[in-house]
Structure formats: structure tokens, C-alpha cells
Amino acid sequence: MHIAHLLASSMGGIRAAGDLVARMQLSKKMRITEAKEYVADKLHVTPLDLSDPTLMRQLREELDIGVITGVPGIAKGMAAKVRIADLLDIKINCVEQFKKKTGLVSG
Amino acid sequence: MKRLVIIALALALFAGGAFSQKAEWLSKQPMPVSKDKVTLKIFTPQLVEIQDLDTNWFTKWYEAKTNVHVEWQLAPNETSALRQKLNLVIAAGDLPDVFLGAKIDSNLEARYGIDEKLFLPLNDLIDKNMPNFKAYLAKNPSVKGMITAIDGKIYGLPNVNECYHCGLSQKMWINKVWLDKLGLKVPTTTDEFYSVLKACDHVANDTGLPVEIGMSAEMVLGFHGQLEYNGKRLAGMWPHQQLQICEEAGCAIFGPVSNTNTKKTVPWNLGKALTFVKACTEIAKIPVHPNVGMGVGGVPMFETPAVDVVTRCSAAMIEIGHADGL
Numbered sequence: 001m002h003i004a005h006l007l008a009s010s011m012g013g014i015r016a017a018g019d020l021v022a023r024m025q026l027s028k029k030m031r032i033t034e035a036k037e038y039v040a041d042k043l044h045v046t047p048l049d050l051s052d053p054t055l056m057r058q059l060r061e062e063l064d065i066g067v068i069t070g071v072p073g074i075a076k077g078m079a080a081k082v083r084i085a086d087l088l089d090i091k092i093n094c095v096e097q098f099k100k101k102t103g104l105v106s107g
Numbered sequence: 108m109k110r111l112v113i114i115a116l117a118l119a120l121f122a123g124g125a126f127s128q129k130a131e132w133l134s135k136q137p138m139p140v141s142k143d144k145v146t147l148k149i150f151t152p153q154l155v156e157i158q159d160l161d162t163n164w165f166t167k168w169y170e171a172k173t174n175v176h177v178e179w180q181l182a183p184n185e186t187s188a189l190r191q192k193l194n195l196v197i198a199a200g201d202l203p204d205v206f207l208g209a210k211i212d213s214n215l216e217a218r219y220g221i222d223e224k225l226f227l228p229l230n231d232l233i234d235k236n237m238p239n240f241k242a243y244l245a246k247n248p249s250v251k252g253m254i255t256a257i258d259g260k261i262y263g264l265p266n267v268n269e270c271y272h273c274g275l276s277q278k279m280w281i282n283k284v285w286l287d288k289l290g291l292k293v294p295t296t297t298d299e300f301y302s303v304l305k306a307c308d309h310v311a312n313d314t315g316l317p318v319e320i321g322m323s324a325e326m327v328l329g330f331h332g333q334l335e336y337n338g339k340r341l342a343g344m345w346p347h348q349q350l351q352i353c354e355e356a357g358c359a360i361f362g363p364v365s366n367t368n369t370k371k372t373v374p375w376n377l378g379k380a381l382t383f384v385k386a387c388t389e390i391a392k393i394p395v396h397p398n399v400g401m402g403v404g405g406v407p408m409f410e411t412p413a414v415d416v417v418t419r420c421s422a423a424m425i426e427i428g429h430a431d432g433l
Contacts, residue, residue, distance in 0.1 A: 001400060001417050005433055008418035009425040025394040025431055026317040029359045032394065032431035093316055 015057070015068040017043070017050035020088060027090045042088055063087060139174035146176045150196060150203040152184040152210075186210060197225065211263065213256070220262040228260035243267070320353045321362030321398060322346070325383055347386040350395070360394045360432075363387050367402045377405030377420055384428035394431035397424055404433075 011018030017039055024035035036047040043063075049055050053068075060067050065087060066080030075083060078098055085092045098104075151160075160166055160179045170176055180203050182192040193209055196202065197219060211219075220226035233241055244251040254265050286293060286303065294300040325346055332342040336352050344352065346363035353361045365380035384397045402408030405420040424430045 001406075001412060001414075004414045004417040005399065005421045008421040009433065022432065026319070026359055029317075029393045031391070035394075035431070 011051050012053050012056070013068075014060075014066060015053045017056050020065075020084065021050065023084065023088060023090060023092070027092070039088065138172055141174050144174055144176060146178055147205065148178045148180060148203040149205045149207050150180040150182065150193070150209055151207040152189050153181045154184060182209070206263075208266075216256055216262050220260070221256060221258045226262040228262060229264070230259075230261050233261065240264070317359035318357065319360040319362065319396070320356070320358040321396075322349060322364040325363070325365050345386075346383045347390060350387045350391055350393075354391075354393055358393065360396050361387070361391065362396045362398050364398045364403055365405070367404075367406065367408055369402075369408055373405060373407060373416055373419075376407070377423055380405040380420070381423060381428045384424060384430055388429040388431075396432040397428065397430050399424055399433050 006013070011021055013019050013022075020039045020043075021032065021035045024030045024038050025032065028035075028038075030038060033047075036050055040047045040050055043050075043059060045055070045059070057067055061071075061074060063083065064075045064080070065083045066076055067074060070076065078095070081092055081095050082098075085095045153160075157163060160177075160181070166177060180196070182189050182196075189210055193206070193211070193215075202225065216226070220228075233244075250265060250267065251261075254261050254263060256262055281293060281303070283293070289303075289306045291303055291306060294303045327341045327344045327349060332340055334341040337355055339352065341349075341352070346365075350361045350363065363383055365376075365383045367376045368379075380397070380399075380403075384395065387395045387397075397404050399417075399420050400406055401410065401412060404424065406412050406417055421433065424433060
């Protein structure tokens with residue numbers, strides 16, 4: 001059923017920019033339109049581009065914020081999240097905890 | 108007889124130390140209590156923790172210190188058997204000098220002390236020979252009330268034990284990390300505690316951690332109307348009202364629910380679900396993620412719902428319901 005939802009109404013998640021839009025809804029309580037505009041602005045694209053998996057794949061590789069497939073050398077997991085937090089200018093709790101535990105300075 | 112009673116009192120004073128929390132002995136009786144060896148007969152229940160009172164280390168030390176030999180008259184520890192032995196001893200006239208820990212309640216005290224005058228009143232003896240206990244009673248008048256019989260006489264000495272962890276078992280703990288974050292000190296009054304709680308409540312809503320509240324039905328039952336939030340009764344609330352309560356509570360995402368009526372068609376159920384969701388998204392200040400799945404959000408109740416139904420409901424929620432997600 002998740003696949004049906006994904007194909008019918010999703011923004012594609014990490015395949016495109018759905019995860020970034022979702023983060024803005026969660027962390028800043030933004031409605032979807034506002035969240036899309038915010039993310040598009042940060043990525044220097046249009047809101048419609050956010051649902052384009054081809055465009056977003058390229059952009060995600062350039063920004064190194066994680067992609068849908070496991071490509072060696074590309075950021076994944078915590079590394080990707082740290083970059084996403086910086087890119088969107090938000091605080092992600094697990095990133096903050098990670099920085100605290102490792103003694104890294106919070107950016 | 109009077110001489111024996113005084114010795115018993117001195118023994119009790121020395122042994123217990125229960126009447127003074129510090130080792131400030133104000134006793135007028137020097138040790139030993141008697142120059143000549145005297146015998147004191149003490150009736151007491153046999154405790155399982157003590158192997159033999161006659162050979163017990165404390166008994167020997169006590170006797171050496173005071174020059175008083177104790178003749179123990181032992182009874183069973185179990186209450187009814189102890190009471191039976193006590194009554195027998197008194198009926199037989201074989202009275203000891205002291206009853207120690209014999210569980211003599213106020214009824215027995217009244218019977219043997221007040222009515223039959225078998226117990227010696229201790230008021231004057233306490234006054235003249237027990238300065239520590241006298242001082243304790245002056246500081247704790249409630250204790251004096253507890254040990255005084257209805258005729259105004261004291262027939263027995265109490266075992267005083269201030270159990271702090273008993274009286275203060277219901278402790279309250281406070282997270283000092285929160286206090287430090289707010290620059291507050293540990294509250295010492297109920298007013299200060301209330302202020303701390305209000306401040307912590309504010310911080311709790313401002314930690315940055317998002318909270319998503321998802322419902323389980325379109326109508327809240329609210330525990331038979333008993334549940335309220337900010338003065339509003341939860342029972343009977345529809346999704347657009349539930350949303351407002353959740354916004355007040357500080358949640359980040361609200362998930363309304365419309366349960367599928369299995370006697371109705373998919374269009375009917377989807378229409379109903381969209382009506383609720385649209386009513387939410389029109390007024391929502393936070394994202395609305397309706398529940399769409401097996402038996403909810405217009406989707407029929409199957410473990411493997413038909414994919415065309417799922418996709419129609421899903422797309423409708425976004426395009427018509429203006430949901431911010433699912």
C-alpha cells in the first residue's frame with residue numbers, strides 16, 4: 001500500500017526532495033506549500049522541480065545530501081543528515097546529539 | 108518494690124537511649140545502678156532474632172554495667188499466644204517487675220492498671236528520675252498524650268522511633284538540568300514550585316522536538332466526557348476541533364482520521380473522509396497528514412486493498428483535501 005501511496009501522491013521522498021519538504025513540515029510546522037517554497041529557495045530551483053527525480057538526483061549528488069541508491073563515496077546516514085541540517089538551516093535532533101557526543105562544534 | 112521500679116527505669120533509660128538523640132546523659136543515676144547485685148524479673152516475648160537472652164552479648168554487657176541481673180520470663184511472640192501467657196501470668200499472681208514489649212494495649216492497660224491497680228504509675232518517677240525522657244515529652248506533647256491512660260497516669264514507656272523515610276516516602280524529584288536551563292533555583296514553596304512547572308511547561312513546548320498527533324477515529328470519546336484540555340471537553344470533538352486542540356498543545360503535525368463504513372461504497376467513504384480533511388486544512392496552522400490506509404481515509408478494510416482504490420484516495424487527499432502529507 002505504501003508503494004501505491006508513493007506513486008499516487010508522493011513527492012518521491014529521498015528519490016526527489018520529499019524528505020526535505022517533510023523535514024520542514026516536522027521541524028518548522030510548515031504547511032506543504034510553504035515548505036516547498038522554502039526548500040526550493042534553498043536549492044535554487046522551482047517548487048515543481050522538487051518532484052522531479054532526475055533533476056533532484058543530480059542536485060543531491062552535487063550537494064552530497066544522500067541519494068536513493070547506495071553509491072559508494074556519497075554521503076549516507078548521519079553524514080547526509082548533517083549536510084541537510086546545514087543546507088536547510090534547521091536543527092535535526094540526532095545530528096545535534098551526534099555532534100555533542102563526538103565533540104564536534106555545532107555549525 | 109519502689110526500689111525495683113526505679114532500677115527498671117534507670118535500666119530503660121540507659122539501654123534505650125531512645126529518649127535522647129545525642130549522647131548527653133543527664134541521668135542523675137550513676138553507674139552501676141546498685142552497689143549490691145539485684146535481680147530484675149522481665150517478662151518479654153522471645154524474638155526469633157535473639158538466640159538466647161541469657162547468653163546474649165548485650166545482656167551480659169548490660170548486667171556488668173548496671174550490676175542488675177535480669178531474669179527473663181519468656182513468652183511466645185505470636186500475639187494471641189503472648190496475650191494468653193500474659194493473662195495467665197497475671198492471673199497466677201506471678202507478676203514480673205517489668206513487662207517489656209508485651210503488646211499491652213490500652214484495654215489491658217485500663218483493666219490491669221486502672222481497674223485492678225496491678226501496674227505502677229510512672230508519672231512521679233519520670234519526673235524525678237528520667238530527665239531525658241521528661242525533656243522529650245516536653246518537646247513532643249503528642250507522645251505524652253499517646254502514653255497517658257484515661258486516668259491521667261502513665262503505665263508504660265514508649266519505644267520512640269522517628270522514621271524519616273516512612274513519613275517522607277512520597278518524595279518528589281525535579282530535573283535540575285531544566286532548572287539550570289531556565290536559571291531557576293530548586294523550589295522551596297508551593298508557589299515557587301508552581302512557577303517552575305509553568306516555566307518547564309513552556310520549555311517542553313519549545314524543545315524543538317516535533318510531536319505528531321494522530322487520531323484513531325473521527326469522533327473523540329474522551330473517557331465518557333471526563334477528559335478536558337484548556338477547559339474544553341474532548342468528548343464529541345470532530346477533526347477540525349481536534350486539530351485546534353492539538354495546535355494549542357503545540358504539536359507539529361496533526362493526523363485526522365475518518366474510519367471506513369464497510370456498508371458504504373468507496374466514493375461515499377472517500378467523500379466523508381475528504382469532508383473532514385478539508386474542514387481541517389482550511390483552518391490549520393500546522394501540517395495536516397490524514398490517515399489513509401486499511402479501513403481509513405476512504406480506503407476499504409482489506410489486508411490487501413485494491414491498488415486503484417488506494418491511489419484514488421491518496422491522490423484525492425492531496426489534490427482535493429489539500430493535505431500536507433499522509
